[in-house]
Amino acid sequence: MSNGRIALCRGRWAAPDTLTSPVAMYFEWTEPDVANLSGPVIFDGHNDVLLKLLVNGGIDAVPGFVTGRDGHIDLPRAKIGGFAGGFFALYVRSPIDLKARYAELSKPQYDLPLPAPLTQDAALSVVMQEIAILLRLQEIDALKICHTTADMRACFASGKMAAIMHMEGAEAIDAELHVLEVLYAAGLRSIGPVWSRQTIFGNGVPFRYPSTGDIGDGLPDAGVRLVKRCNQLGVMIDLSHLNEAGFWDVAKHSDAPLVATHSNVHAISPHSRNLTDKQLDAIAESDGMVGVNFGCAFLRPDGQVNTDTAPDTMLRHLDHLINRLGENRVGFGSDFDGTVVPDFITDVAGLPNLREAMIMHGYDDNLMRKLTHGNWLRVLDKTWHRENHGQKD
Ligand SMILES: [Zn+2]
Secondary structure, eight states: OOOHHHHHHHHHHSOGGGOSOHHHHHHHSOHHHHHHHHOSOEEEEEEOHHHHHHHTTGGGGHHHHHHOOSSSOOHHHHHHHTEEEEEEEEOOOOOOOHHHHHHHHTSSSEEOOOOOOOOHHHHHHHHHHHHHHHHHHHHTTSEEEOSSHHHHHHHHHHTOEEEEEEEESOTTSOTTOHHHHHHHHHTEEEEESOSSSEETTEEBOOOEESOOSOOSOOOOHHHHHHHHHHHHHTOEEBOTTBOHHHHHHHHHHOOSOOEESSOOBTTTSOOTTSBOHHHHHHHHHTTOEEEEOOOHHHHSTTOOOOSOOOHHHHHHHHHHHHHHHOTTSEEEOOOBTTSOOOTTTOSGGGHHHHHHHHHHTTOOHHHHHIIIIIHHHHHHHHHOHHHHTTOOO
């Protein structure tokens, strides 16, 4: 896809150290091009920027989010990309040998062992630091932590970045769910019971290709309790990373729409992280949704971490999801700052290229609005019943 405008834009942002004033640079950018191409803003189901800020200086790294930083997301590039915000993950890393990991992932077939489980104390400590970063971002007016869809709509109208506090892997939460109550009061509105790791609440899938997610047991009692309490609170349960037996247990016990924030189509890319058509049918039946992950390994039929991945590959996933789930149940879950994304996007400033590809593919204005942010509002309207309806006991 030729796109001289975006290539120019991306070139200017390729070396942020050379910029004396990124904000000034943004205003020099020809806004009409972006506005014409962008279409509706994108609200996104998953990013890992809080972890990246934590490991790059913690609270001290926060100003870089406003002025420009390495990585996938910052405010200046979010403006260029028409990125309205998303689910900001509280995520705790396992000690991983990255070199060995990428060596394994570059094989035609791979099977990374699950990292060891984390202790609650260690996980909670990291989560507290990440929440502190998110709160500081809000304090300096970089974003707003949204508790309701009314909050999100107000952000979209004003141009303020909208953030949902999301936990990816619930290791920080104790079996009695005391921490859940406290984090809910602090603004937590979405939880994935597992990352690709075992927790007391369930089992994650290993990064395995080719494979289904049918690996390991379903939810233990604590996992079922977590699901039921999240239902009561109106906290969204995220099925991404959960194994298939756990998926079906959530489907059985949850009374909320089934949502996978950042997963793709197994029929196109037979990766353990992706969803089979049977799972997609259950998501449709529950009136839930799926956010398309930008990670090359989850998009590509060959499962490879290869950034030379064309827009058509992502459009295949979108088309399949729209056919299987209906056009009200598909959105995006980029995994920005947590995965390797295709060259045609590269980072949040590249989102106009994605919108352009979607429009060229024939998606009309109404469908564009749904896919880019409307469907997230729809499913959260249904899931966050408690706050949205003012039912606070
Ligand atoms: Zn993830």
